[in-house]
Amino acid sequence: MNVTKTLDATGLACPMPIVKTKKAMKDIEAGEVLEIHATDQGAKADLTAWAKSGGHELLQTEEDNGVFKFWIKKGE
Amino acid sequence: MTVKNMTVKEITNKVLNNEELFLLDVRTEDAYQDWKIEGENFAYLNIPYFDLLDGVEEIVDQLPKDKEIAVVCAKGGSSQMVAEMLVEEGFENVYSVEGGMKAWSEHLEPIKVNDLKDGGELYQFVRIGKGCLSYMVVSNGEAAIIDSTRMTDVYVDFAKELGVKITNVFDTHLHADHISGGRKIAEQTGAKYWLPPEDAGEVTFDYQPLRDGDHVTVGNTNIDIHALYSPGHTKGSTSFVVDDQYLMTGDILFIDSIGRPDLAGKADDWVMDLRETLYTRYKELSDELIVLPAHFMIMDELNEDGTVAEKLGTLFEKNHGLNIDDQDEFRKMVTENLPPQPNAYQEIRETNMGKISPDNEEQREMEIGPNRCAVR
Known part of the structure; x- marks a missing residue:
């Protein structure tokens, strides 16, 4: 997967992972992919719902040693 | 800018006093649909916080100007952000x-249920957000x-305040919906920890x-706690008759519903156990016993206090689950059309068996x- 930008949101609690994700999405173009790392347990459901409501595509999620990783493709 | 906080204790009082409150729930729609703060006179609006990052202008018209508004999220971070934005909006x-x-x-x-015959007292601990009920029987120091939650400090501190020593801790069955604090309290206080052996086959x-x-x-x-084997929700489920006045039914019989037999995996095998307990064993008991269950599902089940x-006797008249003649x-x-199983119920059972030791978070x-331990 071609990742354009990576965002480290580990150690941050709600709402910061989404606030930062939203900001980072502004720096990439439609069709490009943002990789996000977060440790907040709520991040998974929230990022999934946020991506959907914002017209973005959640391509993949992964959990690695307590760190949740997300790959979101920016929508049009 | 600082925003005023409302504690869950304050919200509990509003629920119990049937007060009004407008709840702005900023979790996802799924989380809100699954579970929310319930109150007789509460009004609701659910908008995820991430839809409000650019401002709250769009929802301002949907909020009351003359009522208290409580913003709630999963842990309190996002609600604070949204509440701050609302304060800025006036x-x-x-x-x-x-x-x-x-x-x-x-x-x-x-909440104190009542005084006991010989000078003791009986307290019910209402876990209002999750519907779990646990009990403390106090007598002469x-x-x-019974059926303690994992918030063990609450019981230990409460006993300390009353100046009494915790000597016995019971679980009516191996719980699948919440993590028991029984073992921890027993370790901490030197009390005996009682479990029905039929449910404890795999405990460590x-x-x-x-x-x-x-x-x-x-x-x-001599406040007497009399164990009554009453299988059905689990194989080992045991009820207690306390002070000849109270029947603690665990997850077998609730106020407006009955226990479900499928959470330990054997719905078909345990249906008849459940029926035998409800329709025969309980029937033989005095109608005057006050039933104290381990759960409630809906706010209507709460009494005024x-x-x-x-x-x-009232439950035998009114509880639908006790009035089905046809086997x-x-x-x-x-066994059919059961509600979804509680979150992580398998892991919760394993935790209660001592097989896994998850951290607090x-x-x-x-x-x-x-x-969700009941069927209606």
Whole structure:
């Protein structure tokens, strides 16, 4: 997967992972992919719902040693 | 800018007093649909916080100007952000619910049920956000705890305040919806921890086997806790008759519903156990016993003083689950169209067996959501 930008949101609690994700999405173009790392347990459901409501595509999620990783493709 | 907080204790009082409150729930729609703060006179709006990052202008018209508004999220971070935005928009009665739904899930409200015959007291601990009920029987300097939650400090501190020593801790069955604090309290206080052996086949720790007909006394005034084997929700489910007045039914019989037999995996095998317990064993008991269950599902089950308690005779008249004459119909009701199983119920059972030891944060996540131990 071609990742354009990576965002480290580990150690941050709600709402910061989404606030930062939203900001980072502004720096990439439609069709490009943002990789996000977060440790907040709520991040998974929230990022999934946020991506959907914002017209973005959640391509993949992964959990690695307590760190949740997300790959979101920016929508049009 | 600082925003006023509202504690879950304050919200509990509003629920119990039927006060009004406008709840702005900023969790995802799924989380809100699954489980929310329930109150007779509460009004609701659900908008995820991430839809409000650019401003709250769009929802301002949907919020009351003259009522208290409590913003709630999962843990209290996002609600604070949204509440701050509302204050900036000129709303004055806006509060952020401190600790969010996690705190709501963990809050225990101790309510005195009654005095016991020989000078003791009986308390019900209402876990209002999750519908779990636990009990403390106090008599002459001693206390027994039944079906404790994992918030063990609440019981230990409560006993300390009353100046009594916790001597016996019971679980009516191996719980699947919440993590028991029984073992921890017993370790901490030196109390005996009792479990029905039929549910404890796989536990990894020592316990005191609780058998049908056992009597345990609390204090030297002989508050009698009489174990009554009542399988059905689990194989080992055991009820207690306390002080000849109270019937603690665990997850077998609730006020407006009955226990479900499928959470330990054997719905078909245990249907008839459940029926035998409800329709025969309980029927032989006095109608005057006050039923004290381990759960409630809906706010309607709370009495005016906040307790969850009803006469056994009244339940035999009014509880639908006790009034199904046809065995096949009963079997269908408790095995088909069941509500979803509680969140992480397998992991919760393994934790209660001592097989896994999740940390506090993990335990919290496992218990999120409603309890769903009943069928109506």
